[in-house]
Amino acid sequence: MSNLFTSSIGKKLIMSLAGLFLIVFLVVHLGINLSLIFSDTRESFNKAAHFMSSNLLIKIVEIILFGGLFLHMFYGFYLQIKNWIARGRFYSINNYSQTSFFSKFMIHTAVIITVFIIIHLSDFFFKSKFSGEIPVVFYNGKSYHDLGILVIEKFKIPGFVIFYIVCFIFLAFHLLHGFWSAFQTLGLDHRLYTPWIKVIGVLYTILVTAGFTLIPVYIYFFM
Numbered sequence: 001m002s003n004l005f006t007s008s009i010g011k012k013l014i015m016s017l018a019g020l021f022l023i024v025f026l027v028v029h030l031g032i033n034l035s036l037i038f039s040d041t042r043e044s045f046n047k048a049a050h051f052m053s054s055n056l057l058i059k060i061v062e063i064i065l066f067g068g069l070f071l072h073m074f075y076g077f078y079l080q081i082k083n084w085i086a087r088g089r090f091y092s093i094n095n096y097s098q099t100s101f102f103s104k105f106m107i108h109t110a111v112i113i114t115v116f117i118i119i120h121l122s123d124f125f126f127k128s129k130f131s132g133e134i135p136v137v138f139y140n141g142k143s144y145h146d147l148g149i150l151v152i153e154k155f156k157i158p159g160f161v162i163f164y165i166v167c168f169i170f171l172a173f174h175l176l177h178g179f180w181s182a183f184q185t186l187g188l189d190h191r192l193y194t195p196w197i198k199v200i201g202v203l204y205t206i207l208v209t210a211g212f213t214l215i216p217v218y219i220y221f222f223m
C-alpha cells in the first residue's frame with residue numbers, strides 16, 4: 001500500500017484515478033451550469049447549487065473532489081519535475097508509447113487550468129461559501145444564494161468571457177490526451193479497445209468543452 005504513494009507508477013495510478021473522477025465531475029458540473037441557460041428562471045440552477053452545497057452525501061463527495069483535484073495536480077507536477085530531472089540522465093518516467101501532439105503539452109495546459117481553477121474558485125465557490133456578499137432569493141418562502149445572478153453578471157464582462165473560452169480551449173487540449181492516458185495507466189491498453197477509448201475521449205472533450213463554452217457566450221449575447 002505504501003508503494004502506491006511512494007513509487008512513480010503508484011503516483012501515476014492515483015493521478016489517473018483522480019483524473020477520471022474529475023472527468024465525471026465535469027459532466028455533473030456542466031449539467032448543473034447548463035440549467036442556467038436552458039431555463040427561463042434561475043430557480044433550477046440556484047436550487048441545484050444549493051443542493052450541491054447542503055446535502056451531506058454531496059459534501060463528502062466535495063471533500064473527495066478537492067482531495068482528487070489536489071492529488072491530480074500535486075502528482076502531475078511532481079512527476080513532471082522528476083521526469084525533467086531524470087531525462088537525459090536516466091530514463092523517461094512518462095512512458096508515452098505514442099507521443100501525441102497534446103501529450104507534449106500536458107504540463108503547460110495543467111498550469112493554465114490551475115490558474116483558471118484558482119480564479120474560478122475565488123470568483124464563485126469561495127464567495128458563495130465564505131462571503132456575505134451573495135444576493136439572496138426566495139423560492140416558496142425558502143432562502144437561496146442567488147449564484148445564478150453572480151454568474152450572469154460575470155459573463156456580461158467581455159474580458160471574462162474571453163478568458164473563460166481561452167481556458168476551455170486549453171482544458172480541451174488537456175482532456176484530449178488525459179482521457180485515454182488515464183485508461184492506459186490503469187492498464188487498459190489494448191489493440192481493440194484503445195482506439196474506442198480514444199474516440200470516446202475526443203467526443204467527451206468536444207461535448208464538454210462546447211457545453212462549457214456555450215454558457216458564457218449565451219449569457220453574454222442573450223441574457
Ligand code: HEM
Nearest residue numbers: 029033049050052053120124125128129147151212215216
Ligand atoms: C461556464 C463554465 C462554468 C461555470 C458557469 C461554473 C460555475 C461555478 C459555480 C457557480 C460554482 C460554485 C458552486 C457553489 O458554490 O455551490 C463552481 C464551483 C466549482 N467549479 Fe465551476 N463553473 C464553470 C466551469 C468550470 C470548469 C471548466 C471547471 C474545472 C476545470 C470548474 C471547476 C469547479 C470546481 C472544482 C468548483 C468547486 C466545487 C463545486 O462547487 O462543485 N468549473 N463553478
